[in-house]
Amino acid sequence: MKYLLGLGLLSLACGAAHPLSTAEVKSLPPFQATVVAVMIRDLHHSGSLTIRIELRRDDGLTVVIEEPKATFRQLAFASCLRTNRVYWWPQVFADFARKSAQRPQYKIQGPLSIPGQPSHEH
């Protein structure tokens, strides 16, 4: 399985508190997770954001993704993952609808991608 959460949102921390480098994140083996929180850590005057997304892996570990210089687009998509409402992109919707048997929580599975943005593949 591959995991999305790519979307440019990858640069992350693993185990609740400890940020990992992007390279370390990419080296992680694929995992299933549920989005439990989406936060804005910093909102710049220029309009760029630092987004923080907390995931709970199926094996119980907490994973935190922090993306500096994120966009509203990424924020909107992150909120979709959070609230189980997927209406942005057809292929994402199809994939999530198929795999969201445990509503309102998601199994995040890939590969998913937003048009125009490469997905991160492991």
Next chain:
Amino acid sequence: MNTDAATIMQQAATRGASQRNLVRAAAAAVRAVLPAVKTRGYFVRKAISAAECWAKDPCELNQRAAQWAGLSLRWRVMWVSAGSRKYDPRDDLVVFAAYFLAVSTHNGAADMAILAVTLANGAAARLDVDLAPIVTAQFL
């Protein structure tokens, strides 16, 4: 940027404030930055009203009303998300705040209310409005 209001929300959530309370506080915050909106003001107001109703009575009917209010803003959010400049970009913060406010009525999505206040705070800085006392008042 004034981060006080968002911090207050975060602290309230940490203390165990109910989602209804957080939504009510977020609605007050977004309402305070309403003057910043130039386009889609009607839909923003609808989202605020719906969230306030849900905070008073979180029945399914009110939740659906909030969801519909969010739906009306969703297109705008989607346009912005897709990089469109169809609307006045200065409204983005408030519109997104209102959208996340509507989303926060989704059960268990209290963090969305904090998100709404964080974005409203960004708009408040431009209006020279301090949201901290407005948010604090909702928890008294």
